Amino acid sequence: MDSQDFAKTFLPEVTVDVVLLSIRSDGSLVTLLAQRDEEPFKDTWALPGVFVGRDETLDAAAARALRTKAAIVGDVFVEQLFTFGDLNRDPRGRIVSVAYYALVPEGRFATAVARNKDAVIARIDASATDDGIAVRNEAGKALKLGFDHGRIIGMALQRIRGKLNYAPIGFELLADEFTLFELQHIHEAVLGRKLNKDSFRRKMLASGLIEDTGQRRSGTAYRPAALYCFKKAER
Amino acid sequence: MDSQDFAKTFLPEVTVDVVLLSIRSDGSLVTLLAQRDEEPFKDTWALPGVFVGRDETLDAAAARALRTKAAIVGDVFVEQLFTFGDLNRDPRGRIVSVAYYALVPEGRFATAVARNKDAVIARIDASATDDGIAVRNEAGKALKLGFDHGRIIGMALQRIRGKLNYAPIGFELLADEFTLFELQHIHEAVLGRKLNKDSFRRKMLASGLIEDTGQRRSGTAYRPAALYCFKKAER
DNA sequence: CAACATATATGCTAGATGTAGATATGTCAA
DNA sequence: TTGACATATCTACATCTAGCATATATGTTG
Numbered sequence: 001m002d003s004q005d006f007a008k009t010f011l012p013e014v015t016v017d018v019v020l021l022s023i024r025s026d027g028s029l030v031t032l033l034a035q036r037d038e039e040p041f042k043d044t045w046a047l048p049g050v051f052v053g054r055d056e057t058l059d060a061a062a063a064r065a066l067r068t069k070a071a072i073v074g075d076v077f078v079e080q081l082f083t084f085g086d087l088n089r090d091p092r093g094r095i096v097s098v099a100y101y102a103l104v105p106e107g108r109f110a111t112a113v114a115r116n117k118d119a120v121i122a123r124i125d126a127s128a129t130d131d132g133i134a135v136r137n138e139a140g141k142a143l144k145l146g147f148d149h150g151r152i153i154g155m156a157l158q159r160i161r162g163k164l165n166y167a168p169i170g171f172e173l174l175a176d177e178f179t180l181f182e183l184q185h186i187h188e189a190v191l192g193r194k195l196n197k198d199s200f201r202r203k204m205l206a207s208g209l210i211e212d213t214g215q216r217r218s219g220t221a222y223r224p225a226a227l228y229c230f231k232k233a234e235r
Numbered sequence: 236m237d238s239q240d241f242a243k244t245f246l247p248e249v250t251v252d253v254v255l256l257s258i259r260s261d262g263s264l265v266t267l268l269a270q271r272d273e274e275p276f277k278d279t280w281a282l283p284g285v286f287v288g289r290d291e292t293l294d295a296a297a298a299r300a301l302r303t304k305a306a307i308v309g310d311v312f313v314e315q316l317f318t319f320g321d322l323n324r325d326p327r328g329r330i331v332s333v334a335y336y337a338l339v340p341e342g343r344f345a346t347a348v349a350r351n352k353d354a355v356i357a358r359i360d361a362s363a364t365d366d367g368i369a370v371r372n373e374a375g376k377a378l379k380l381g382f383d384h385g386r387i388i389g390m391a392l393q394r395i396r397g398k399l400n401y402a403p404i405g406f407e408l409l410a411d412e413f414t415l416f417e418l419q420h421i422h423e424a425v426l427g428r429k430l431n432k433d434s435f436r437r438k439m440l441a442s443g444l445i446e447d448t449g450q451r452r453s454g455t456a457y458r459p460a461a462l463y464c465f466k467k468a469e470r
Numbered sequence: 471c472a473a474c475a476t477a478t479a480t481g482c483t484a485g486a487t488g489t490a491g492a493t494a495t496g497t498c499a500a
Numbered sequence: 501t502t503g504a505c506a507t508a509t510c511t512a513c514a515t516c517t518a519g520c521a522t523a524t525a526t527g528t529t530g
Binding site: 055056 | 247249287289290291292293294315317318320321322329331333397401
């Protein structure tokens with residue numbers, strides 16, 4: 001980029017949008033959407049997002065979007081996803097959006113939604129494509145998405161599916177202590193298919209990423225499963 | 236992103252920088268850098284990049300950077316890499332850069348460099364880290380990189396390494412016809428380690444991605460290897 | 471025509487994964 | 501107290517893949 005280009009350029013707005021993902025114990029993959037109360041896309045649902053501030057990094061803007069638009073505070077797994085720069089993605093003008101995704105356990109997700117009267121839980125249909133995705137509310141009714149946010153959510157799902165093969169992102173979606181079968185359910189929800197129970201157990205135990213806490217999952221009507229936790233040092 | 240945010244925002248510049256990657260027959264991984272003849276970072280080497288135009292998508296800006304700053308025309312494999320938005324990455328002001336990477340065969344890379352008197356071939360040291368990377372010219376002298384471009388190149392290398400596991404990007408770096416051993420050399424250069432010849436052959440033949448052209452690589456002083464090509468339909 | 475260098479094919483071994491069955495351990499009801 | 505029950509956990513075995521060694525094939529070169 002040369003200085004001589006400066007005169008010819010213009011100044012697009014830059015926003016950050018965040019796909020907050022969680023997996024519920026029934027196996028459904030969910031994200032948090034906020035209802036738009038103004039044009040454009042009034043009365044549709046959109047991802048939490050903010051304009052990037054003058055002295056704010058992109059990562060900081062993502063954290064602010066989570067804090068102010070999704071009531072998520074404290075440590076969260078957040079990672080940059082993709083940058084969307086189509087010409088007419090926002091009717092207000094040329095806006096480039098840097099998309100992020102975040103992963104939280106079910107409990108934190110529920111708390112965040114409860115604190116936000118404008119927010120809704122959106123179930124993500126497992127058949128994600130590159131072109132976008134359909135979301136439904138808890139009653140099963142389709143939610144109309146604003147902007148190109150369907151495409152952003154679809155890309156977030158693709159990303160975590162790929163990431164599961166080489167990174168321990170399943171742990172980000174679980175509480176501190178969990179059984180192996182619960183971890184398996186997380187993987188199945190992300191991948192959208194069933195996994196072999198014994199193979200999964202073997203691979204996880206051999207991975208060295210988890211350790212037995214010595215505790216058991218109580219309150220079951222059958223043999224309780226051992227509770228494991230994520231080895232912090234290995235992280 | 237709400238309309239009420241508009242007043243509070245400012246307008247950062249948005250640029251696109253492209254890491255043009257190729258692999259030479261000696262196994263070296265190379266990229267094209269342009270000498271900066273102005274401040275900031277005068278007399279250092281930088282990636283080809285342009286400011287994003289008013290009516291230009293990010294992908295189109297990347298194509299323009301390749302065309303005008305790297306003399307690369309026509310079809311190329313180009314993909315978005317990551318967006319860099321640190322506060323002081325450019326001393327001229329707040330500039331957000333959307334990085335792309337492109338893959339071309341050795342021949343096209345050499346032609347592009349030859350057409351550009353400001354351009355230089357930069358060999359990439361295989362020991363890439365997330366923090367950046369060192370590059371050297373053909374004489375082995377270290378090239379000083381401007382901006383955060385060392386970090387961008389490092390991330391490009393990480394990306395293609397990961398991508399090699401599930402996508403046939405090796406073909407983007409080769410001519411239309413190639414021997415299996417030549418394809419293996421590409422993979423070895425990307426991964427930075429030797430591969431087992433027989434296993435590689437078996438896996439490639441079983442992948443269904445390539446087909447025998449019936450031709451042989453002539454001009455060798457030993458048994459000529461079969462030439463394969465990439466199955467277009469499967470792509 | 472034989473030496474040579476590399477391509478190509480084949481068989482063996484170790485590790486990872488899918489599957490089936492056996493065993494362990496908690497709750498619950500009689 | 502005891503046995504049925506459901507799930508957790510373990511063990512054995514088949515299958516598949518990658519790495520490795522060896523044997524064979526096919527060009528060039530003297």
